[in-house]
Amino acid sequence: MKYYEEVQETGDKRPCAGIREDLKACLLATDCVRLHRKTPKECLLSNDPSVPQECHALRTTFFECKRSLLDNRQRFRGRKGY
Template sequence: MKYYEESNVPDDRRPCAGLREDLKACLLATDCVRVHRKTPKECLLTNDPSVPLECFNLRTTFFECKRSLLDTRQRFRGRKGY
């Protein structure tokens, strides 16, 4: 997880944008994408051994954040991963 300073705040203001950026950076740094020239989606779907567990955990957290946007109980609990 990256922490941004006030001057380096990303322009993306969508919900779960920070998790999206972290997941993207994690996947683009793997050998599956860099060496084998696969797309990040292919690397995740094939469970490539070069993809670290951290990327899979970020994918799950990103999914939970997106799912919480549809949850009507978010008014009381707040968005996950924000």
């Protein structure tokens, strides 16, 4: 039985690494990044219609995961996210 959270194939052991990778893949697959040559951050902040709702949901989930690292109550409840 494993007492730690397994991380995806990247081997990244930082908290919220799975959500980070999913958000990165989602943003890099959008037309905003591929065709318009904008950065992923610019695409998220500009509310470009080519960015799917899934990417915005992953951004919110990533934010909640990072915020839960600062909350002392989460030591008992566990991290949100993956």
